Structures are given as C-alpha cells and as structure tokens.
Amino acid sequence: MRTQVGIVGAGPAGLLLSHMLHLSGIESIIIESRSQAEIEQTIRAGVLEQSTVDLMTEIGAGDRMKREGFVHGGFELRFAGRGHRIDLQNLANGRTITVYPQHEVLKDLIALRLRTGGQIHFEAKVTSIDVVTSDQPAIRFATKQGETRELRCDFVAGCDGGYGTSRAAIPERLVRRDYFRVYPFGWFGILAKAPPSSEELIYAHHERGFALISTRSPDVQRMYFQCDPTDSVDNWSDDRIWSELQARVGGDGFELKTGAIFQKGIIPLRSFVCEPMQHGRLFLAGDAAHSVPPTGAKGLNLAAADVHVLARALSSYYANRSTDLLDAYSRTALRRVWRAQHFSWWMTSMLHRFHEGTEFDLRRQVAELELVASSRAAATTLAENYVGLPLA
Numbered sequence: 001m002r003t004q005v006g007i008v009g010a011g012p013a014g015l016l017l018s019h020m021l022h023l024s025g026i027e028s029i030i031i032e033s034r035s036q037a038e039i040e041q042t043i044r045a046g047v048l049e050q051s052t053v054d055l056m057t058e059i060g061a062g063d064r065m066k067r068e069g070f071v072h073g074g075f076e077l078r079f080a081g082r083g084h085r086i087d088l089q090n091l092a093n094g095r096t097i098t099v100y101p102q103h104e105v106l107k108d109l110i111a112l113r114l115r116t117g118g119q120i121h122f123e124a125k126v127t128s129i130d131v132v133t134s135d136q137p138a139i140r141f142a143t144k145q146g147e148t149r150e151l152r153c154d155f156v157a158g159c160d161g162g163y164g165t166s167r168a169a170i171p172e173r174l175v176r177r178d179y180f181r182v183y184p185f186g187w188f189g190i191l192a193k194a195p196p197s198s199e200e201l202i203y204a205h206h207e208r209g210f211a212l213i214s215t216r217s218p219d220v221q222r223m224y225f226q227c228d229p230t231d232s233v234d235n236w237s238d239d240r241i242w243s244e245l246q247a248r249v250g251g252d253g254f255e256l257k258t259g260a261i262f263q264k265g266i267i268p269l270r271s272f273v274c275e276p277m278q279h280g281r282l283f284l285a286g287d288a289a290h291s292v293p294p295t296g297a298k299g300l301n302l303a304a305a306d307v308h309v310l311a312r313a314l315s316s317y318y319a320n321r322s323t324d325l326l327d328a329y330s331r332t333a334l335r336r337v338w339r340a341q342h343f344s345w346w347m348t349s350m351l352h353r354f355h356e357g358t359e360f361d362l363r364r365q366v367a368e369l370e371l372v373a374s375s376r377a378a379a380t381t382l383a384e385n386y387v388g389l390p391l392a
C-alpha cells in the first residue's frame with residue numbers, strides 16, 4: 001500500500017490534516033486503532049476557539065457546528081461568593097467561543113472524509129513506524145482481521161494522542177526531550193439531564209476546590225469539580241455530587257439546576273510537551289506531542305493549530321518541493337504550544353486548590369482573580385488567550 005502522507009490516528013488532528021491535504025490535492029491514508037463507534041462516543045471537552053471554528057468552516061466541516069453549536073460571548077468567574085462576567089467578545093475584538101462537543105466534531109470530520117473518498121482503516125494496530133532509516137517511511141500495522149500490512153509513504157503524521165506509539169519513533173535522549181508536569185488533582189466530570197443553570201460557562205474558585213459549569217445542549221449539562229485523581233466514581237452518589245458542586249458555586253443565592261446524572265468519570269491533569277515535534281519524515285501533531293490541563297479547553301484547539309501549520313508546510317512541499325516550512329514545523333508549532341501551556345497552567349493555578357495550599361495561597365488567588373475581574377488589561381489577556389490567538 002502506498003500514499004503520500006501516512007497518518008497515524010483518526011482524532012481531531014489526523015482527520016483535520018487528512019481533509020486539509022485532500023483539499024490541496026494530496027493523498028493520505030489514516031490508520032486508527034479504535035473503532036469508528038468508540039471515537040464517535042468518547043466524551044471529551046466542548047469548547048472551540050474562534051480560529052478552530054473558522055478553520056472548520058473554511059474546510060467545509062462547519063455546517064452542523066454552525067447549526068447546533070452555541071456561540072458564547074463571555075463566561076463567568078466566580079470567587080469569594082460572587083460572579084464576575086468576562087466579556088470575551090468585547091475584550092477580544094469580537095472573537096467568541098463555540099460550545100460544540102469534540103465527539104460531534106469527530107463525527108462531522110469522519111463523515112466528510114468518507115464522503116470525499118478518504119481512506120480510514122479503523123481497528124488497525126500500528127506495530128512499527130520506520131522513519132529514521134530511509135526517506136521512504138513505512139507504517140506497519142495489523143488489520144482488524146489480523147492481517148499484517150505495510151503502508152509506504154513520503155511522510156508520516158503522528159496524530160495518535162498522548163498514549164499513542166508514534167512519539168516513540170523519535171529517539172529519546174539523543175533527539176527528543178519531554179517536559180512534564182503532573183498536578184496533584186483530577187477533574188470529576190459529569191453529564192446530567194438538566195436545564196442550563198446559567199447562559200454562559202462558570203469557572204469557580206472555592207476553598208473546597210475548583211468547579212466548572214458547562215453545557216452540551218438545552219437539556220444536557222456538563223460539569224466538573226476538582227477531585228483527588230485516585231478517587232473512584234463509586235464514592236460519589238448523585239446527591240453528594242450535587243451538594244459538592246453547589247457548595248463550590250453558591251454564595252450569593254445562585255442555585256444550580258440539578259437532574260439525573262448519566263455519566264461520571266475522573267480525568268487526571270497534566271502538562272506535557274515533546275520537543276522537537278518532528279524527526280526526519282515524521283511530524284507529530286496534537287496530543288501525540290503535547291497535552292495541557294483542561295482548564296481553558298485548549299487541547300483540541302491546539303491540535304487544530306498544529307495541523308494548520310503542518311498542512312501548509314506539506315502543501316508547500318508538494319507544490320514546489322520546498323522543505324523550508326517543513327523544516328520549521330516544530331519551531332513554528334511550539335511557539336503556540338508553549339503559549340497554550342502557559343495559559344492552561346495559569347488558569348489551573350489561579351483556580352485550583354493545591355495540596356500544599358495555605359490560607360495565604362487562597363487569598364493570593366482571590367487577589368489575582370480580583371485583578372482579572374477589575375482590570376481591563378488583565379481581563380484582556382485572559383480573553384485573548386481564551387478565545388485563542390489568531391493562527392500563525
């Protein structure tokens with residue numbers, strides 16, 4: 001089997017890349033270990049930056065998002081028992097965010113790719129990626145039926161997420177350096193059949209820990225609260241979850257609207273960057289190269305930004321055989337990656353309760369939140385980063 005760009009992983013990065021290459025007349029084949037149903041059902045984050053929305057629209061993948069997504073022009077910061085609106089649209093030159101779940105983005109991209117003749121091998125396990133020893137890279141994989149196949153290509157795009165195999169094809173120590181930070185807490189996430197409690201998202205700081213009130217639709221709500229990452233969902237009855245969330249967001253009479261909880265899960269929080277994001281003819285994009293803690297919802301958006309840079313570099317190569325943009329890929333992408341790392345770390349640090357946190361730290365956090373809520377300069381920094389800086 002042969003193609004121009006072999007893509008490992010049918011997550012947001014792999015699918016977006018495949019479609020953008022297609023629009024430039026470049027062939028690709030995607031190898032994905034999960035089934036289509038699993039990809040389309042896994043619950044992840046739900047906030048799209050303005051640039052991600054623009055990119056989806058530009059490549060013809062934005063119709064359902066435009067119809068069913070919710071455009072938010074602001075969000076609320078709650079601390080010290082009160083809410084403060086951050087007017088994103090006003091502070092960030094009219095830019096907004098769209099609440100549209102990641103698995104819906106994936107459904108739209110898979111449908112679009114299949115409709116336009118894209119090849120995606122689902123349930124296919126990559127066994128090796130050979131990118132170092134030749135200028136004709138090869139991806140070997142086992143199909144769903146257990147047959148061994150080889151995909152030869154000009155370039156490999158590693159888009160297989162934080163736990164994928166492609167990153168390992170960049171030799172550790174000699175070439176690759178990983179930067180890590182693990183946070184001493186996780187997020188307990190729920191989906192509940194309930195009406196929205198507020199028109200916009202709420203990020204809450206509280207001495208009991210962080211809470212986030214988000215939404216999925218007029219009758220399904222997404223909420224999170226900071227928890228012990230080793231805790232088990234079995235320890236949390238619906239009543240206990242609602243009273244914990246209410247305790248963290250209440251204070252001035254604000255009442256959460258409750259309902260039946262139909263999904264519960266705990267996610268760990270970590271920051272990670274792999275440098276460089278390329279080696280020979282292998283290019284990493286999205287979570288394969290980095291992950292951010294979820295505060296601020298940068299993960300999917302960062303994957304889209306990587307792909308924007310990579311698709312342009314590959315198009316330039318095929319159009320005029322110039323490797324300049326490909327050679328600069330990692331350097332270009334890492335600038336935004338580290339910006340997003342800083343932003344996600346900042347939001348996380350400002351809003352969460354740390355183990356070692358003292359009364360001093362709580363008061364310092366409230367002072368920082370007050371600055372963001374009252375200074376236009378500070379709020380603008382938050383807003384510009386939250387809605388996403390323009391793509392490189």
Ligand code: DHB
Binds near residue numbers: 215
């Ligand atoms: C959601 C997730 C986030 O990490 C965030 O910052 C905002 C919203 C969500 O899942 O809705």
